[in-house]
Amino acid sequence: MGKILGIGLWVCIVTLGAVYGSIYLATAPAGPSEEETKKAALELVRGEPITIPVLGGGDVSGYFLARISFMMDKEKVKGQALPTTELMTDQLFTLLVGNKMVDIANVSSFDVNAFREKIKTEMNTRLGEGMIDQVLIEQLDYVSKESARKAAAGGSAPMEKTTVVEGEQVEEKPASSGH
Template sequence: MIKLVLTGIWASLIAVGAVFGVLEWQKQSSAGAAAAAGMKLEEFRTKAINVPIIGGGTIQGYMVAQFVFTVDAIALQKIPVNPEVYVLDEAFKTIYAGEQVNFQNMKKQDLPELAKKLGENVNKRLGMTVVQDVLIDQLSYIPKKDVRGPPKL
């Protein structure tokens, strides 16, 4: 009889512990969901841009670049302009000026710096942190000799 009572108490304690564990787990997951709901990210893909690379006073070739960037959806509603325009403008200026990255003598380490600098410059121009991350979707160099001109008649 005592074994039966002890088994009942043991089963009750296990059931109460399981319920308590499930409630704590739900509380933790809802807190994580609330934190994630605080910042929703939207992804945008820019148009491809062609930037002339100038060296020695002449055009050496063209960089073809396309970017993907993530934007805080809440901050996006606060600004009256499309951030894609600013991303493309900053990308063109950065590639054309070639101050941070020398595209004629490029190294692998330059790409993360380029993406980081684009995001920082866009956020600085917008006056708030809107762009969370800039990703390089396409980056190609086409030498001037490989560029096709208009069709000859």
């Protein structure tokens, strides 16, 4: 009778252990998701603040104040021979000078997503396909020529500007410039 009771108790313990083990393994955390893996392969490269003249009628009518940063492929950034930030600034200036980007009279009609996509496409064409994954617009403001002159003359009032895009907050992590 004692042996049968011992064997029954043993079978119950083994069964409970097997059920516990299978539940534990079934609810084990999955590996990193595709989005987390992609994010880990990207690096933030901060853009420099740049001033882009707006040309109209053969004259400068105002200035865009811009700071655009990029989420870039870490491996491709390491392979760059030139400083990445300066290369991006040059490309942005080439892309945007003289380009009628925004109708200042109707700023609400500005298509931010199309603007980001154009920058991404042009930058990837120059730097290499897949280099730029995401375009982050930290600042995009417009200052008229008259307002800039008043501010340069030492006016006490703050410089009047039109915010074209509300800037995105970008983490202040030091980024490698590819060196």
